[in-house]
Amino acid sequence: MESVLKELISFRGSAEPGVAYGIKMVQAAKDFLKIRDLKKADLYVIAETSRCLPDAIEFLTGCTVGNGRLLIKDYSKMAASFIDLGTKRAVRVMIIPEFQRKDVAHSKRSVSLRQRRKFGEITTHHARHALEILKIPSKELLRVQKIKLTEPVPPMRPxxxxxxxxxxxxxxxxxxxxxxxxxxxxxxxxxxxxxxxxxxxx
Ligand SMILES: [Zn+2]
Structure with missing residues (x-):
């Protein structure tokens, strides 16, 4: 997972904890939906934020805004739903709020670093934080819920x-x-x- 994080950071140009959340969320959805190869699956994803998370989803699943397989509903929530169009199974994955409450302390630290304009230190701080998130067992970090969509999936190529x-x-x-x-x-x-x-x- 660490090597995936490194590749993802080089793909998007910066390390943010949200990217590590994204890796964990995609992995949890893959396990739940029992998908062997995400890029070969008939997958459709709805991300509930436009920040960080869509990059991880695009990179790891091949579902992109451009190919119509990723829809962004920008509620600014660290959550995403993964729909296997082949099996019709769908799952919503979110970060457990109790965990995120604790995690806010990290963001506060990076804000104070930013105020002191220590950009190098911010980058290291974020990268370290992202690595810590990867090591957390999924059940402590994520809530995974089976769902049914209330709106139809739009055609991939209208x-x-x-x-x-x-x-x-x-x-x-x-x-x-x-x-x-x-x-x-x-x-x-x-x-x-x-x-x-x-x-x-x-
Ligand atoms: Zn015109």
């Missing part, structure tokens, strides 16, 4: 048609297009999304 926005001219998937006064527009040109950038002229 049938799609490409259309072009009549204002900016850029291509979009048909389901993301809007019709305003008979014109096909992208979400930004239709005013449904605020542009996150503006062009900079030299």
């Amino acid at each position: 049938p799609t048609k490409i259309v072009f926005c009549e204002k900016c001219g850029e291509s979009i998937r048909e389901e993301k297009a809007r019709v305003r006064d008979g014109e096909i527009l992208c979400l930004v040109c239709a005013g449904e999304e605020k542009p996150y950038f503006k062009p900079k002229y030299l």
Whole structure:
């Protein structure tokens, strides 16, 4: 597990305890669902936070946001559900709150280090902490619960048609297009999304 942690840290560029939580959670789901090879399984995952945990899930299971097998519902909870579409078995794995309460002390320490701007020390502190988490027996760290989804799993590759926005001219998937006064527009040109950038002229 330590070598997996090292690879994962190099994949995402930093060590955070959440990554170690993620490794433990994926392992627990794999055991519960009796999956031999995660990357060959017909797996779908819902992560309940956008921080740290999705990196571990993508890296270890091959379920990614890009291939449609990872959905992020950002409740900021250290929890995830793993659904084996082959066997229809599903499990939600979360960190036991009592454990996380104790673990907050570690975060407090890294915050105080950050205030003193000891960045090297923060990195070592986080890496050490992540290693400690890996060594904790799963039953002390995780709650694993069998679940049934209340909403359908979206199709992995939805049938799609490409259309072009009549204002900016850029291509979009048909389901993301809007019709305003008979014109096909992208979400930004239709005013449904605020542009996150503006062009900079030299
Ligand atoms: Zn447009």
